[in-house]
Amino acid sequence: MDGNGRWAAGRGLPRLEGHRRGVEALRRTVRAATDLGVEYLTFFSFSSENWRRPAQEVSDLMGLLKLFIRRDLATLHDSNVRIRVIGGRDDLSPDIRALLDEAETTTRGNTALTLVIAFNYGARAEIVRAARRIALGVMEGVIAPSSIDENLFARHLDTTGIPDPDLLIRTSGEQRVSNFLLWQLAYTEFVFVEQHWPDFDRSTLEDAIREYGRRDRRFGALSSAEAKVG
């Protein structure tokens, strides 16, 4: 959701207005993705590094997350959307933790789009959490060190049960990964768009998916054309 601040600055508006419009773009994108048959949609909405922002902005962002869950949970549930939250829960306030738990529990059985909210998320911290869970399993004698492989490791990440992303879209002209899903992005296709996140809409999503469709995903093997020739 990159570029909320720049979107607001460009219009002489406070950053909070950019974040508010960012939440509207999120709602719009969830609807568009559901219509397009996307099965998993992940938003990087607050990174573990975002705590370094001014206290007022952090508090505004926490407020927007609470408002979103309170206002949109019923609609998302009616639309058969399943919510999953990834990221560290321990640093969050009890009211936010309770709301995130409620969102996940309420929508657990839904079968349309899975909306993954990365909140207080950092990929390195997630990998460390997974290593700690595995170490505990080894200590308790339920994991044999020889059974630790890529599959087992992935099952101990926050994203357990969620497939690796096919496509990553980064807005606002930034071309960095910024500590997002480092494990899961191994073979993901990247599309960068110049638009700031609040301007993101159905047509941007459709364009990105079309661009994805032109890519030749090889996963380290040969391209489909080369494989036929060979």
Ligand code: FPP
């Ligand atoms: C990126 O723009 C956006 C964020 C860091 C925060 C987005 C989070 C929310 C709007 C909170 C609500 C969350 C949900 C899931 C409803 P930026 O501030 O980095 O923009 P800039 O790079 O232009 O300054």
